[in-house]
Amino acid sequence: MEKTSQKDAYGLILEAIDVGTYRPGDRLVESELAERFGVSRTPIREALQRLETQSLLTRDGRSLIVASLDHDQIAELYIVRTELEALAAKLAAKHAAPEEIKVLFDMVEDDRALIDDPKALSRANRRFHTQIHLASHNRYLVQQLDLVHRSMALMATTSLAAEGRGELALEEHSRVVQAIADGDGERAAEELRAHLSVAFEVRLKEESERIMASGGRR
Template sequence: MSDTSPSQNKDAYQLILDAIDSHIYKPGDRLVESDLAERFGVSRTPIREALQRLETQSLLTRDGRSLIVASLDHTQMAELYVVRGELEGLAARLAARHATPEEIRVLRDMVTADRNLLGDPGAMSRANKRFHKQIHLASHNRFLVQQLDLVHRSMALLATTSLAAEGRGEDALAEHEAIVRAIENSDGDAADKALREHISKAFVTRLKLDAAEVEKNG
């Protein structure tokens, strides 16, 4: 059995989802029921149910009889970023209205701590997800949080992080700082604008990365 041992409070669905989110399983990778059961130390029945659920959510797709991690084409990626920008902007606007002083302090501490992660795209990507999740929670709107969870689940299907681009980490932290400052000032318009611009710049960076990859492989 693998050295990977599941947390007792996590079910098979969450374990597989986390593995996709952390790119242990990447777009195009085949997921085999028996292999997953061994890796996570759970029986095959919950693994089978989890795979069916992930397929229903379009995170997995069929390749013949096999299930593989889905990938997003250019159009799907563009659609995802449009929705993400709208919802994230709304979350920032609501956070500017509803965030407690403690929540703002957590956001500011995150920006400060994340400067130590520059140069490590994987760590920066994980920290970026934590930062955005904290803004979602600070919106104090459970329905918005649920929708953003769905959007970020689909973001796991992007093979690379835009933070891997040279200089993007420093720029992203400056953008995070502007978002926190607007929330701290209770300026909903500025928070909305800052977060939308942050998402837009991340999308542009990702498009450039994808174009470079196509050129390299072409």
Template sequence: MTKDPYELVLDAIDRGEFRPGDRLVESELAERLGVSRTPIREALQRLETQGVLARDGRSLVVSALTHDQLGELYVVRAELEGLAARLAAQHAAPEEVRVLRELARRDREIVTRPELLARANKRFHHQIHLASHNRFLIQQLEMVHRSMALVATTSLAAEGRGPQALAEHEAIIDAIEGRDGDAADAAIREHISRAFETRLKRDAEKYLG
């Protein structure tokens, strides 16, 4: 099924084709996506309402998160991801755990390629969300990860972060497979905390240098 313009623009932002601060022009998007300007206009209005896009004069640009907004986002993400991991430990089918193991194995092959690893990381987390078997939680996590797309760079590009993140993924899988909800919750919270800390360090270094 063909995605609507709203989903297509969101996907482009998620893939980094449009970065925070980039201007989105209705006519250019219509030509690029091969659709009329009316559904593009509706899609942009919807994205503006959701905070994905912001007004800059008469133009719409991809939103950028402030330092405080980023912190707020990570707080919410940790809570929701922790719940997803806890529920996955209770409800994940053996097949779902094996899929997580396979994803982790494949990710080791791209550990030195941050952009690919960032996309694989989203896949891994989405699989945990699905394994929670809670549709309302999954919807909320989709909103959080949509906002994460507004962060211009990936923390996985930091030196040593890739291997560390994959080790953290293994700890999460171990806890889910062991049906230990507390451990799964703690492991994924630690994973997200490390990612946030890495991002803050990179931002501080950028400011200083």
């Protein structure tokens, strides 16, 4: 029972960070989390320790806060994410079942209805990329990508909120899926790399604008 509670507490806190209930810089209080999630304080404490060891939480004095990523960390994360996701797309082109490919095509079409809702589109984007990971049929790659995407939750904003980005991102998704459907692993990998390159560029521009707006202070 205790192990189950610990696992549940970890998943609940992680999901709350992922969906933006707790954002970078927010303080996490053990007693408040226990009350919110209806879990005793012991598994909450153990879950917080686990999240801290994974660098999703950091210390601010005696308090634990949701970590944030600096410029270098974001760049490093995108490098790793791009290569791992490109590999997933390449393997998906080889191993994905016809049903998995149809699901990917359906996701692209369904997500067009979310273009004007960046938060919803961001959640749909996560589902889409996760589906590609699963279609690679490589459990070790899926595990590593899950860790990478947990760290992505530490970014305060989504690149899909930039003007016009949502529509372009879905076109990029469509090209990735078509390459997978064609069984062209190299093209699928390159389309995925190009997609994430644009997303990274958008984030860099947003960061530059925030720095300018704050008078040059990071």
